[in-house]
Amino acid sequence: MAEKELGKVTNYFSKIGVAVIDLTASLELGDEIRIMGGDRDFQQKVESMQVEHQPIEKGEAGQEVALKLDQKARPGDEVFKVEPDARV
Numbered sequence: 001m002a003e004k005e006l007g008k009v010t011n012y013f014s015k016i017g018v019a020v021i022d023l024t025a026s027l028e029l030g031d032e033i034r035i036m037g038g039d040r041d042f043q044q045k046v047e048s049m050q051v052e053h054q055p056i057e058k059g060e061a062g063q064e065v066a067l068k069l070d071q072k073a074r075p076g077d078e079v080f081k082v083e084p085d086a087r088v
Contacts, residue, residue, distance in 0.1 A: 003080040037077030
């Protein structure tokens with residue numbers, strides 16, 4: 001599987017399990033992401049995304065979006081979009 005850099009975690013709210021991510025590429029609900037940093041390295045599907053407390057289906061480069069995460073993250077963690085192999 002190929003990975004494309006999406007941005008970095010700028011904040012993490014542990015009580016609600018939400019990370020704020022500064023996007024450098026677009027991200028949509030249903031996309032598979034990978035978060036890496038320190039001893040953290042996990043993948044999950046994007047199931048909830050918000051901007052300014054409003055649900056959105058797609059985030060664009062330059063936006064800060066809030067994502068509900070399955071595991072903890074920290075500011076500075078890198079976020080990648082996991083893309084299925086394009087082999088035919």
